[in-house]
Amino acid sequence: MSTNDPADVTTTSEQPARTGERDLGQLVVVAVLVVLGLYMIISTWDVVAGFEGGDPLGPRFFALFVGIGLLVLAALYTVSILRGERGEEEAGEDVDLEGGAHWPTVVQLVALVALNVLLIDFLGWAITGALLFAGGAWIIGSRTPVRDLAIGAVLSVGSWYAFYVGLGVPLPPGVLDGIL
Template identity: 40%
Template sequence: MTTTTEERPQQGPKSWLREHSELGICALLVLLGALVLTDAVRIPTDFAQRGPVGPKAVPILVGSLLLVVAVLLARDVLRGGRGEAEGGEDVDLSAPADWRTVLLLCGAFLANAVLIGVVGFPISGAILFWGAAYALGSRNLVRDPLIAAGMSVVTFLVFNNLLGVPLPGGPLMEVF
């Protein structure tokens, strides 16, 4: 059964915004697309180019696609489309958000960002991996730091030695 506009209760601006909250994602996509395009245009033309595709091609493509997706999503939302609610059977939709876990993960990430230049990737990466495991519920105080250290060292070696992507080694640089 469809309702006419006369049968619907009057809606205020807050109610309309709440029903069209996906437009916030559209605005974020527009801002991100504009930022990518602005940065792409600023890439110097004398930048080393190998082959027919220059350094501006991919950022311009990505920025343009972000704008296209934003417009298509906005059109869908304004025509009444809505994102589907979480349908997983292991998700309790009535439970509040677990902000403790989110904050612990953010803390582990920020600690990595602050420490990577000081102590190098092997140590800061171990802190990141162990912090993420702890935030997500693992409480084995012997196994978790050992696995985190191993993952960090392996990641450092793969990026630094095999892929040729230099990561800060910190005081352990002489060892590797």
């Protein structure tokens, strides 16, 4: 049985997007979207059509779709920014939203990725991927290195096979060439 009692009505805590002062710094994101969209559209014309007749849309369709989509998103985001609309602030459970970035952690993660880039040709993706996962986990606070290395090894070898066998994209095998 239903009643029209106002006490039975539940309310949600969702708030509409805030309006007010314009945050023009977000236009940098718009510029990145425009550059990426234009790059995708322009570079699509260099794609050589493969199996004619087997694919009615051709290989350029998806890249054009994504490039145009990026430009449309950039336009919509620009309108939203210029109107002064701002999204709702993220509510963090265990994160201090008032605090800034912990720059030592950021620097360590960037250094870890740079080290991965330097070592990937020699050691290969399977090894550097495992080290990347374990090192990243250690930097952000995990203190179980054996488990982290095991998980990293499973993920990196699995992704190596997914790319190499599943997609036909060779990742560097490094010192494990012939073993993988």
